[in-house]
Amino acid sequence: MAYYPTDADFRAIRQKEKNVYVKIELLNKNFKIIDSLTANLVNDSLSVDSSAKQRRSYNCDIFASDYSFLIGNDKKIWIDKYLRVYYGIESAREYEILWWLIGTFIYIDANYTFSGAEKNLSLSCADLMADYDGTKNGEINGYSLTVPAGEDIRQSVLALVKKAGITKYYIEDIGKEIPYDLEYSDSVTYCDVWTAICELYDSWEFYFDVDGTFIWRQIPTGYSEPCILNDTQLSPLVVNESISTSFKDIYNVTEIWGEVIELSNNDRYAELSAVSGNVYSITLPEITSLDDLDNLDRIAIKICSDSLGADKVSINGLSPIPIVNDDGSSIADGRLKGNTTYVFMYRRTLNGEIQNCLYLMGQYQAYGIYKEHNPDCPFSVENLGYEIIHRQNYEKLYSDDLCYKQAEYNTYQTTAMKDIVTLNLIIIPWLDVNQKIEYTPNVSAKTEQYIIQNISWSTLEGTMTMTLYKFLESFSYVQNKQNAIERRDA
Numbered sequence: 001m002a003y004y005p006t007d008a009d010f011r012a013i014r015q016k017e018k019n020v021y022v023k024i025e026l027l028n029k030n031f032k033i034i035d036s037l038t039a040n041l042v043n044d045s046l047s048v049d050s051s052a053k054q055r056r057s058y059n060c061d062i063f064a065s066d067y068s069f070l071i072g073n074d075k076k077i078w079i080d081k082y083l084r085v086y087y088g089i090e091s092a093r094e095y096e097i098l099w100w101l102i103g104t105f106i107y108i109d110a111n112y113t114f115s116g117a118e119k120n121l122s123l124s125c126a127d128l129m130a131d132y133d134g135t136k137n138g139e140i141n142g143y144s145l146t147v148p149a150g151e152d153i154r155q156s157v158l159a160l161v162k163k164a165g166i167t168k169y170y171i172e173d174i175g176k177e178i179p180y181d182l183e184y185s186d187s188v189t190y191c192d193v194w195t196a197i198c199e200l201y202d203s204w205e206f207y208f209d210v211d212g213t214f215i216w217r218q219i220p221t222g223y224s225e226p227c228i229l230n231d232t233q234l235s236p237l238v239v240n241e242s243i244s245t246s247f248k249d250i251y252n253v254t255e256i257w258g259e260v261i262e263l264s265n266n267d268r269y270a271e272l273s274a275v276s277g278n279v280y281s282i283t284l285p286e287i288t289s290l291d292d293l294d295n296l297d298r299i300a301i302k303i304c305s306d307s308l309g310a311d312k313v314s315i316n317g318l319s320p321i322p323i324v325n326d327d328g329s330s331i332a333d334g335r336l337k338g339n340t341t342y343v344f345m346y347r348r349t350l351n352g353e354i355q356n357c358l359y360l361m362g363q364y365q366a367y368g369i370y371k372e373h374n375p376d377c378p379f380s381v382e383n384l385g386y387e388i389i390h391r392q393n394y395e396k397l398y399s400d401d402l403c404y405k406q407a408e409y410n411t412y413q414t415t416a417m418k419d420i421v422t423l424n425l426i427i428i429p430w431l432d433v434n435q436k437i438e439y440t441p442n443v444s445a446k447t448e449q450y451i452i453q454n455i456s457w458s459t460l461e462g463t464m465t466m467t468l469y470k471f472l473e474s475f476s477y478v479q480n481k482q483n484a485i486e487r488r489d490a
Contacts, residue, residue: 002228003100003430010233012089012098013426021088021097022459024060029080031104031212037076037083040065042120046085046102048455050433053191054135055207056103056127058085064112064119071110079136082106083125084211087429087459100429104212106130128208132164133191140188147182150295153197157206157216164190169214174201177349179296179398199396202409203481210432221478222436222451222471224485229428229437231447237426239463243443244420251390251414252379254407258366258397261343267298278308279320287316290356295348299358300341307336313344313358324350324357326401327484331360345399361399368403370411376474379415390414405480412477417469421450427457427464436471 012018022044026035044060062069071077083105088097105125113120132138140163147156154173161169182196194216198204206216263269270282282301286292301313310330312320323331328350336342344358371387372380381387392410397403421441431437433452440447450468457464473479 002225002432002435004228005430008091008094008098009100009430011093012091013237013428015089015092017092018462019090020459020462021090023086023088023099025084025086026076027082027084027104029082031082031084033084034081035076037062040069043458043460044085045458046456048433050453053133053195053207054126054129055433056105056210058083058103058105058125060123060125062121062123064121069121077107077110077121077123079107082128082212087427101210102429103127103210104208106136108135128212128214129191132189134189138164138189138191139186140184140190140193143186145184145188145193147178147193147197149178149180151178152176153178153200154216156197157194160190160193161214166214168212169216171214171216172218174204174218176201177296179345196396199394201402202406218481220434220436220451221481222449223473223478223482225436227438227449228431228435231438231440234425234437234439237428238439239424239426241424241441241443242422243441244422246418246420249414250379250418251388251411252372252377252381252384253387253389254370254411254414255389255391256368256397256403256407256410257391257393258362258368258399258403259395260365261298261361261363261398263298263300263343266294267300269300271302273301273304275305278311279314280304280311281314281317284315287318290315290318290321290348293346293348295346297346298361299344299346301344302341303336303338305338306334307331309333309335311336322357323360324355325360326399326405328355328357335360359399360401362403366397366399366403368397368400368405368407370404370407372411372415374472374475376472377415379418408477408480412475416472416475416477417453419470420453421468421470423466423468424463425466427459427462431455431466437468439468 022041024037025033026037028034040062042061042063047057048055068076085103086099087102088099090097105127107123108126108130109124111122130136153176154171156178157171194206198206203219205219209215268284270284274281309332311323313323314320325331342363343361345361347355347357347359349355350357373382374380394406397406433455435452436449438447438449449471451471452466452468454467455464
């Protein structure tokens with residue numbers, strides 16, 4: 001979670017003369033402190049990448065002062081040991097060291113260099129995802145694994161987290177169900193399954209934070225999040241800046257092709273429909289009540305005329321049930337076209353509530369297209385005067401809604417994230433990626449808000465490099481995510 005700095009934090013990093021420290025706690029497999037590597041540190045480097053599953057990496061050189069630094073199960077360097085790293089500055093006012101936790105890591109590689117008086121041990125470390133993505137471990141025991149359709153996504157993730165033995169976690173409720181069985185044979189890792197679940201919906205992420213807590217959450221858009229730093233706080237700490245705009249891989253139109261929607265033997269098809277007002281009537285065999293339908297059953301219906309909005313379906317004369325979008329809202333006027341077959345998913349529950357509705361999946365292949373029209377976007381269709389189209393396949397996206405949202409998100413990534421500011425500045429140890437800050441670039445002299453993409457630093461150099469992209473709340477992706485959050489929290 002975000003760290004909110006105090007006045008003492010700012011006074012410490014602004015000191016012209018600083019005594020800087022790195023504290024490395026050596027932890028056992030239960031994360032209990034058993035020793036320290038601090039006194040032997042020669043140099044180090046930290047990297048934080050918002051797009052990587054292993055979000056944080058740490059490299060350091062240590063003076064191997066004695067035999068305890070050899071590799072062995074009774075030594076400081078071994079497969080079952082962890083590192084917790086802190087960055088510290090001695091306060092000139094309080095004469096005490098202020099510490100900030102910058103990561104919890106696991107050994108990946110160790111290399112010795114000996115020459116005369118030099119006894120150097122180089123360590124490469126990754127965050128705790130290395131225990132679950134196959135780097136060091138992470139294969140799920142058993143010959144097969146099935147995450148069943150209909151299971152609440154949060155509960156599915158939570159079950160896997162507990163199965164993996166993770167005791168510290170924060171898992172946001174996505175409010176969705178697993179739409180179909182996710183089946184795996186042997187040699188699948190926890191990270192593989194988390195990735196598959198995460199990719200069912202756009203703009204979700206999972207990672208381990210600085211203290212080793214597993215985080216599953218929606219990627220912050222920056223709309224409702226406060227600025228961690230304002231320009232008054234940040235500008236005096238900047239050494240230099242560079243601004244770049246990449247013209248590579250810019251797409252203001254994204255087409256997403258999703259799942260080929262197939263009906264199984266258990267699914268149903270209504271070749272004929274009739275309409276009265278906004279209610280379509282169909283006939284299905286062996287249905288005398290909605291209890292005869294299984295949750296997530298698919299029903300193909302040939303629609304007889306264009307929809308009017310807030311449309312419903314009556315099955316065998318039963319009470320009409322609404323046709324809904326992914327978020328549970330009614331479909332728009334004209335969303336369904338006459339003489340066209342659409343596939344629907346019966347949802348007994350939706351967003352954690354009893355709904356009894358038909359979720360519109362699409363025609364026989366899920367499809368979505370998004371065009372960027374935001375006037376604040378320099379790469380919008382109108383501002384450029386032409387379309388740059390990117391077509392992608394997402395076989396796990398099973399509805400038009402999901403394909404559209406993914407297309408919207410991908411277009412946001414290939415337009416909004418192309419104006420990059422790179423800052424070289426005094427180390428600010430509490431900053432993290434996907435946080436929002438305020439800054440005034442010298443080239444524009446205009447104060448704007450930015451999202452942090454990447455961070456890297458070397459303690460000895462005393463400066464960090466930070467890449468930012470401009471935050472614009474007018475993007476429809478940002479607005480739609482905020483509207484969804486407000487509806488969810490209402």
